[in-house]
Amino acid sequence: MAALLFLAACTPKAPTDLTQTGFIPQPASVTATGDAFKVFATTAVYYQSGAEGLQHTAAYLAGQLIGISGLTISTEAADKAPSRGIYLEVSDDDAELGSEGYELNIGKRLVTIKAGSAAGCFYGGQTLLQTLPVKAAEGEELTIATGTVHDFPEYVYRGFMLDVARHFFGVEDVKRVIDLLAVYKMNALHLHLTDDQGWRIEIKSWPMLTEIGGSTEVGGGEGGFYTQEQYVEIVKYAQERHITIIPEIDMPGHTNAALASYAELNCDGKARELYTGTDVGFSTLCTDKEITYQFVDDVVKEITALTPGPWFHIGGDESHVTAHDDYVYFIDRAQDIVVKYGKKVIGWDEIANATPVEGTTVQFWADVENTTMGVEKGASVLISPAARAYLDMQYDSTTYLGLHWAGYIEVDHGYTWDPATLVEGVTKENILGVEAPLWTETITSMDELEYMVFPRLPGYAEIGWTTPALRNWETYKLRLADHGKRFEDLDIDFYRSPLVPWSE
Ligand code: TNX
Numbered sequence: 001m002a003a004l005l006f007l008a009a010c011t012p013k014a015p016t017d018l019t020q021t022g023f024i025p026q027p028a029s030v031t032a033t034g035d036a037f038k039v040f041a042t043t044a045v046y047y048q049s050g051a052e053g054l055q056h057t058a059a060y061l062a063g064q065l066i067g068i069s070g071l072t073i074s075t076e077a078a079d080k081a082p083s084r085g086i087y088l089e090v091s092d093d094d095a096e097l098g099s100e101g102y103e104l105n106i107g108k109r110l111v112t113i114k115a116g117s118a119a120g121c122f123y124g125g126q127t128l129l130q131t132l133p134v135k136a137a138e139g140e141e142l143t144i145a146t147g148t149v150h151d152f153p154e155y156v157y158r159g160f161m162l163d164v165a166r167h168f169f170g171v172e173d174v175k176r177v178i179d180l181l182a183v184y185k186m187n188a189l190h191l192h193l194t195d196d197q198g199w200r201i202e203i204k205s206w207p208m209l210t211e212i213g214g215s216t217e218v219g220g221g222e223g224g225f226y227t228q229e230q231y232v233e234i235v236k237y238a239q240e241r242h243i244t245i246i247p248e249i250d251m252p253g254h255t256n257a258a259l260a261s262y263a264e265l266n267c268d269g270k271a272r273e274l275y276t277g278t279d280v281g282f283s284t285l286c287t288d289k290e291i292t293y294q295f296v297d298d299v300v301k302e303i304t305a306l307t308p309g310p311w312f313h314i315g316g317d318e319s320h321v322t323a324h325d326d327y328v329y330f331i332d333r334a335q336d337i338v339v340k341y342g343k344k345v346i347g348w349d350e351i352a353n354a355t356p357v358e359g360t361t362v363q364f365w366a367d368v369e370n371t372t373m374g375v376e377k378g379a380s381v382l383i384s385p386a387a388r389a390y391l392d393m394q395y396d397s398t399t400y401l402g403l404h405w406a407g408y409i410e411v412d413h414g415y416t417w418d419p420a421t422l423v424e425g426v427t428k429e430n431i432l433g434v435e436a437p438l439w440t441e442t443i444t445s446m447d448e449l450e451y452m453v454f455p456r457l458p459g460y461a462e463i464g465w466t467t468p469a470l471r472n473w474e475t476y477k478l479r480l481a482d483h484g485k486r487f488e489d490l491d492i493d494f495y496r497s498p499l500v501p502w503s504e
Contacts, residue, residue: 125490198257254318255285389436
């Protein structure tokens with residue numbers, strides 16, 4: 001009897017109530033059927049033969065399951081659902097699911113993930129993975145509560161921005177960021193590739209941009225840049241995780257690194273000194289020189305050729321030393337170049353002062369008037385309010401990294417808002433999605449990045465994915481607390497906010 005009791009105390013109880021899982025983002029609906037599915041060494045991930053992209057999704061899911069369990073989980077094409085195992089299927093018989101939704105059905109012997117696309121199956125797989133630990137303990141039996149998850153996103157764009165210009169982050173760091181975004185069903189990574197302090201992407205027709213402009217960073221460190229091959233490697237890695245890369249070349253301001261690399265881009269024909277401080281708003285391309293537009297054309301041409309996603313971000317923020325008319329003239333010409341290379345324009349909200357071309361998105365960060373003007377001119381809006389969604393804002397006055405010009409953003413403040421009601425005159429129909437940017441003036445390493453990004457990022461993922469009716473801080477903070485163990489197991493150096501009841 002004593003031995004039995006001992007056994008019962010040591011064996012974790014198999015979960016049987018799926019509704020008790022702390023999913024982030026919260027799915028549209030979860031129902032439980034009170035049983036348990038066991039993952040065995042013989043469990044395989046089957047995928048419907050012939051469905052586009054599904055083999056990759058199956059391989060990704062099997063890879064994750066192997067990482068968790070240490071078992072040899074194989075993948076196999078199948079013409080119909082098997083009697084046991086995990087089965088991925090693409091079907092368009094449920095219109096509510098849209099292009100990214102999915103239905104996850106966990107039975108006692110068979111798990112099926114059905115979606116309108118491989119992306120949907122990928123997200124269903126992420127939901128399934130959240131029912132398991134990040135890493136099983138030695139000999140731990142892996143069981144999943146049975147039931148159904150029916151789920152689809154609120155917004156089509158759920159993004160994170162990384163500023164690799166102020167401090168450079170290499171390919172391996174960016175891949176880790178991509179992996180972490182994927183866990184929370186985020187699907188857009190905006191790379192802020194250039195700024196006053198650095199030019200971070202190789203442009204073959206203008207090689208000094210990286211040779212000179214990429215050679216330093218804030219604080220005077222050595223900087224760095226991505227070769228075009230490395231950029232393609234990032235794009236591909238992201239694509240395999242259903243994440244679109246949005247490249248940003250910030251113009252006509254925030255261009256000191258380019259102005260230091262090529263004298264002819266300056267109105268006075270004199271190259272600028274490299275800059276390693278953190279001031280903004282002091283640089284501008286020379287808007288009335290034709291060479292400027294040749295430069296923009298070459299840069300956009302080379303980068304768009306390597307970028308399968310639909311967008312190109314032209315920056316356009318804080319051009320304080322560009323005269324208003326020159327600014328408008330420049331943005332209009334830059335937009336035309338982006339369109340010429342087949343991409344849609346995104347720019348910071350200031351670009352609404354120009355004449356947005358069809359399909360343009362203005363990224364709201366600070367100025368309500370610019371944003372509503374953009375909407376009046378037919379643009380859609382990407383919501384990134386500095387006071388709510390800037391990951392470089394400090395949590396409180398004791399945070400040792402970051403800035404606070406837009407205020408402090410504790411985890412609850414970052415979570416308790418709704419994009420569709422934030423700006424008067426901007427409603428859900430106008431909104432492409434949500435993006436949380438990390439500016440890196442004060443962020444120099446992956447540990448520092450993680451500390452500012454976690455635990456706020458899952459909140460932005462949920463704002464982008466989950467309908468406001470299902471979002472609530474009181475229940476969210478409990479789910480977030482559950483994820484603390486996952487952050488630890490993923491080796492994420494996160495901020496233990498006192499507002500979240502982390503378990504010991
Ligand atoms: C404003 S947000 C900027 C960036 C800075 C950031 C720091 C925006 C479009 N411009 O250049 O890095 O504040 O929080």
